[in-house]
Each structure stands twice: as C-alpha cells, then as structure tokens.
Ligand SMILES: NC(=O)C1=CN([C@@H]2O[C@H](COP(=O)(O)OP(=O)(O)OC[C@H]3O[C@@H](n4cnc5c(N)ncnc54)[C@H](O)[C@@H]3O)[C@@H](O)[C@H]2O)C=CC1
Ligand SMILES: N[C@@H](CC=O)C(=O)O
C-alpha cells in the first residue's frame with residue numbers, strides 16, 4: 525500500500541468554529557487519517573491574540589499571530605477568521621502558494637466569490653465552503669454535486685440561526701430581541717458584528733451563494749433584496765400567533781419570468797414573513813435552519829439541522845477538509861465505499877428500542893397485574909397502558925355466554941429486542957392473553 529505523507533493543515537481563526545475544528549482534528553486524528561489516506565497534521569492556528577481566553581483547551585504552541593508564515597507552510601488552509609480582510613488576502617495567498625482552501629466565510633464569498641473561485645480555477649486549487657451556508661446542514665455540496673444534473677427552480681428556507689433563535693424566543697418565551705440576541709451571542713451563534721444577523725445581511729449573503737449555485741449564474745449580493753428582523757415587534761409576533769402563524773426570517777431564491785418583459789431571470793430575497801403554523805418551517809426552532817429545494821426532476825427536497833454553533837459548523841468544515849484532502853492525496857474523489865472501520869454488524873436481538881404491544885385479554889380482575897408481572901419478569905418496564913373493552917358476544921348455538929375481552933395497548937420504555945421477544949412469547953403462553961394482536965416498534969422521539 526502506498527504511504528502518503530501527512531497533509532499540513534493551517535487553521536486561521538480559533539474562535540467558536542475554529543477552536544472546535546482544531547479540537548476535532550486532534551481528537552479524531554487516526555480516524556480522519558484512515559478516511560483521507562494520509563494524516564492531517566494541524567501545523568498551527570493563526571489568531572489575533574495567542575493569550576486570549578478560549579472555551580476549548582488546545583496546545584498553546586499551536587497558536588501564532590503570524591498567519592502568512594503558517595499559510596506558506598501548508599497544504600490546506602482553513603479560513604475561520606470571518607470578514608473581508610485579511611481573510612480575502614490570506615485565501616488568495618493560500619491558493620497562489622499551492623494550497624487547497626476550506627472556508628465558512630459567506631460574507632467574503634458573497635462579496636468576492638468570483639475573484640476567489642477564478643483564482644482557484646486558474647491554479648487548480650480546491651475551494652470548499654459547505655459551512656458558509658446553513659452551518660452543519662449539507663446544502664452547498666448537494667447543490668453543487670448531487671443536483672448538478674437537475675434544474676433547480678426554487679429555494680425557500682431559514683438560513684440564519686441567530687435570527688431564528690431570536691424569533692423563536694420572542695414567540696415562545698416572550699423575550700425581547702435584545703435579550704435573545706445576547707443569549708445567541710453567548711452560545712456562539714452570532715456573527716462578530718451581530719448586525720449582520722439581525723439586519724438580514726448574513727442571510728442575504730447566503731441567499732446570494734445559494735442562488736448562484738442553484739441557477740448557475742452570478743447573483744451579486746447587491747441584487748438580493750434584504751430586510752432584517754430589527755423592526756419585528758412583540759405585537760406583530762402576538763398577532764401572528766393569534767392568526768395561527770409564526771414570523772420567520774426567510775431566504776427565497778427562484779426562477780421567474782419578468783411580468784412585463786417576459787424575460788426569464790431569477791430573484792433572491794430575504795425578509796421576515798408570516799409562516800402558517802402547519803408549515804414545516806414553523807417547526808424549525810432555536811438556531812436550526814431548514815432549506816427546501818424544488819427541482820425539476822427531483823421534486824421537493826428538504827434539508828434541516830443546525831444552522832449555527834461552533835461544533836456543529838465544525839462538522840461541515842471537516843467534511844470539506846476530508847473531501848479535498850482525499851482529492852489532494854490521490855488526485856480523485858473520496859472512496860466510493862469506505863470500510864476501514866471494519867465494525868461488527870449486530871443481529872436485531874441486540875438493538876434497543878421502545879414497543880407498542882396490543883393484547884386481547886380476558887376481562888377479569890387481576891389481569892393487569894398478571895400482564896405487568898410478565899413484563900417485569902423480563903426486565904421490560906411499562907411506560908403506558910391503554911384499555912378498551914371489546915363488547916361481549918352473545919355466543920354460540922347453545923346460547924352460552926362468551927366472556928367479554930379487553931384490548932390493552934401497552935407502551936414500553938427502551939428494551940432490547942431479545943427481552944421483548946421473550947416477553948411476547950410469555951404473554952402468548954399466558955392463559956389471560958387470548959391474542960397478541962400486534963407488536964410494533966416506537967421510533968422517532
Ligand atoms: N459561529 C457560527 O455558528 C458560524 C460561523 N460561521 C463563519 O465562520 C467564521 C468564523 O466564525 P466564528 O468562529 O463564529 O468567529 P469568532 O469571532 O468566534 O472567531 C474568529 C477567530 O478569528 C481570529 N481572527 C480574527 N481576525 C484575525 C486576524 N486578522 N488574524 C488572525 N486571526 C484573526 C480571532 O482571534 C478568532 O480566533 C466566520 O466567517 C463566520 O461567518 C459559519 C457558520 C456558523
Ligand atoms: N451567524 C450565523 C452563523 C452561521 O452561519 C447564523 O446565526 O446563522
């Protein structure tokens with residue numbers, strides 16, 4: 525087997541996202557090396573202040589204020605500084621010195637994407653940016669790769685975690701915008717200047733990136749219509765609630781035919797809007813995001829998950845890193861199938877889940893206690909019991925009375941399939957049980 529040399533990874537920024545990327549790179553070193561086919565060696569973390577207090581404990585010797593030297597010694601540069609400069613110059617330096625780049629910087633890409641992509645194309649460098657839109661949710665690469673053969677007609681989504689967190693708190697807890705923003709900032713969701721979030725600028729940057737990717741055209745940031753949430757009042761939220769709606773900051777990108785000229789084009793816009801409580805977007809709480817994509821052949825697709833947060837966003841950054849590192853190592857895409865973990869695959873008997881069991885039982889005193897003891901004998905605990913009567917039948921040709929039966933629907937707590945199977949066998953053999961009508965697993969909670 526060919527041994528590839530370690531790839532030198534330079535990290536620019538050690539804040540909410542950067543610190544988590546560094547931690548995971550160090551903690552998951554061996555696993556990541558197996559996925560890439562070469563080690564990923566974190567050679568340094570460029571920050572503004574090496575002595576700043578950090579939420580993650582990282583080796584102090586990794587920190588430097590000399591970003592340029594770090595970049596020049598790297599095979600891959602991860603930019604997690606944010607903002608336009610010096611991030612733009614650092615990325616250009618990385619590309620022009622032969623490194624591949626991962627960034628989460630939507631502000632930069634929305635303003636200078638064409639320049640950076642062109643610079644990368646020119647030298648054959650890779651520039652990945654999954655974390656720049658909707659945090660941990662895979663949406664950039666699905667649009668860029670998976671949907672590359674389809675025609676996307678519309679994107680509708682919540683793409684800013686901070687404002688969703690704020691609107692949700694205003695709706696569910698009656699918080700003020702300021703109080704909720706302070707919490708979002710504390711949790712690492714907000715941008716360094718949170719005006720970017722509450723003013724809708726961050727969502728507009730993401731809309732520009734999504735529309736450009738989806739429609740294969742350059743959608744300049746200036747052409748994205750933008751309204752933030754600063755004018756959303758508690759009273760508007762209250763009236764929305766009374767009418768059966770919630771207010772969400774939406775990003776909408778769509779193909780349109782101009783109503784006057786008939787010319788085909790696209791639109792990208794961001795504004796707070798009423799969303800009916802029955803719509804799936806109304807159930808997107810906290811800093812989560814959700815993006816609906818409507819494509820010609822695929823139909824409607826939904827992407828949902830954490831839109832902000834250091835560790836969640838770090839997942840998208842590492843995904844980009846592994847993907848480009850693999851290409852860097854072997855000059856091709858990742859593994860079509862990956863089997864280095866070589867894990868045992870367990871039989872269903874070892875699986876733990878919850879169950880709903882419907883029993884028909886004789887309707888006589890003490891039945892419930894008998895049934896409950898069968899469960900407890902097998903270590904399966906009951907969460908819920910519902911009972912309904914089955915009307916007594918008026919019997920046989922000889923007019924004998926047939927005892928009435930009761931139907932019990934029993935919900936269990938978590939139990940292994942093996943314990944459940946043994947319980948069901950005992951129930952079936954018990955004289956008070958006339959029929960085990962059904963056994964279904966309870967999932968999804
Ligand atoms: N926090 C989040 O939930 C998400 C953030 N992002 C993006 O990720 C990037 C990083 O965000 P955060 O980690 O939240 O930011 P942050 O403000 O927590 O961290 C920024 C880091 O960059 C360093 N830095 C700033 N200017 C520097 C300079 N001139 N030279 C060297 N280092 C410098 C700081 O020392 C700090 O370590 C931004 O582009 C942001 O938009 C993307 C998705 C989610
Ligand atoms: N501030 C952003 C971070 C992720 O992009 C947000 O709240 O969505």
Ligand code: NA
Pocket residue numbers: 654655656657658659660661662663664840
């Ligand atoms: Na993403």
